[in-house]
Amino acid sequence: MSDPTTESEVVEAVKSHDRLLPVGGGTKPRLSSVGENTHRLDMRKLTGITEYQSSEYTITAHAGTMISEIQETLGRQGQYLPFDPLWVDAGATLGGTVAANAAGPGRLRFGGLRDFVIGVRLVDGRGQVIRGGGKVVKNAAGFDLPKLMVGSLGRWGVMTEISCKVFPQPAAWSSREWVFSDHEAAMAKAMELSRSRFEPDATEYLPTEHRLVLRMGGPVESLDALNAAVGGAPGPDQNWWQQRKEFTWADSSAALIRVATSPRQVVPLLNGLAIDPATHVQVSAAGNTVWLNTTEVSKIDEILRSLNLTGLVHRGPGPDRWLGRKSDRKLDAALQAVFDPEHRFCVAA
Numbered sequence: 001m002s003d004p005t006t007e008s009e010v011v012e013a014v015k016s017h018d019r020l021l022p023v024g025g026g027t028k029p030r031l032s033s034v035g036e037n038t039h040r041l042d043m044r045k046l047t048g049i050t051e052y053q054s055s056e057y058t059i060t061a062h063a064g065t066m067i068s069e070i071q072e073t074l075g076r077q078g079q080y081l082p083f084d085p086l087w088v089d090a091g092a093t094l095g096g097t098v099a100a101n102a103a104g105p106g107r108l109r110f111g112g113l114r115d116f117v118i119g120v121r122l123v124d125g126r127g128q129v130i131r132g133g134g135k136v137v138k139n140a141a142g143f144d145l146p147k148l149m150v151g152s153l154g155r156w157g158v159m160t161e162i163s164c165k166v167f168p169q170p171a172a173w174s175s176r177e178w179v180f181s182d183h184e185a186a187m188a189k190a191m192e193l194s195r196s197r198f199e200p201d202a203t204e205y206l207p208t209e210h211r212l213v214l215r216m217g218g219p220v221e222s223l224d225a226l227n228a229a230v231g232g233a234p235g236p237d238q239n240w241w242q243q244r245k246e247f248t249w250a251d252s253s254a255a256l257i258r259v260a261t262s263p264r265q266v267v268p269l270l271n272g273l274a275i276d277p278a279t280h281v282q283v284s285a286a287g288n289t290v291w292l293n294t295t296e297v298s299k300i301d302e303i304l305r306s307l308n309l310t311g312l313v314h315r316g317p318g319p320d321r322w323l324g325r326k327s328d329r330k331l332d333a334a335l336q337a338v339f340d341p342e343h344r345f346c347v348a349a
Helices: 007-016 067-075 094-100 144-149 183-194 220-230 238-246 263-273 297-306 329-339
Strands: 020-023 039-042 049-053 058-062 117-123 129-133 158-165 172-179 202-206 211-218 255-260 280-284 289-294 310-315 322-324
Touching (some): 007 117, 007 158, 020 094, 049 067, 067 094, 117 144, 129 144, 144 158, 172 238, 183 202, 183 211, 255 297, 263 289, 289 297, 297 310, 297 322
Parallel strands (some): 020 039
Antiparallel strands (some): 049 058, 117 129, 117 158, 202 280, 255 310, 280 289, 310 322
């Protein structure tokens, strides 16, 4: 069977295969690899923006639509996706971005994907089409299903169409930066800034440099005053932030691992990682996400388990995609019983 171009072809594909995994642009290889006897359902031909209401600040598109196409369309109307979707230049799709919960630095101020996905159509394990949510921001009916599909990794169904809310794009951005003597001082400053009246879009902390970088957006005429008020030194340009979102700073031959953290968990994690010079670290969203780029996956697994943290390998080597503390399998089993009772949808190999 060829790759689906319509929702009805997705239904046919689900009914025709005992085991399958929907995949998008392949920008996160460990999340889209499949084992033997599993069909890899390539969604990239189910593409196109189906509805865009700029006055309502919503956009709806098929799951295989490139994020770059969506951003280009929004940009013509002075709008954007403020959560900073990841791997856009590499070919990330809307469905893959939602399924992997691939939000970047901008989630600090505006929230992650769960705050932006307002509607979804999907094909469940029985081959039934299900719709949750809506296409306008004020429609909250059935909102749990869109939230559930964020970070679902293709386990509960094949998304065919997704509706998102969008925001007006700032006229300009500015960056400021600080260098600290230790992680504690840097994270304290990151938390202070995230709660301040300056409302920063993003903060990124580079532990090896003890360097904290902040980004703000707004009218051009207001940024000079904001820069003076927030302090620090002039920071990097937008190309630097683009590198954060595309992970061009990371070694592509090593594992790239995302660790969900709270700000209070970051310093203990960084102290634990100090024994591993082979690991490159980036702390995002004032300590709510830590990215690890390493060849020492087993060692990282041990460190995460000792701190009761969970990591997800997005690319590169490793015995398992999940590291550290494992999630509650009872919840997974309950959701599978509802959406995929025949166990058609597999997790990536």
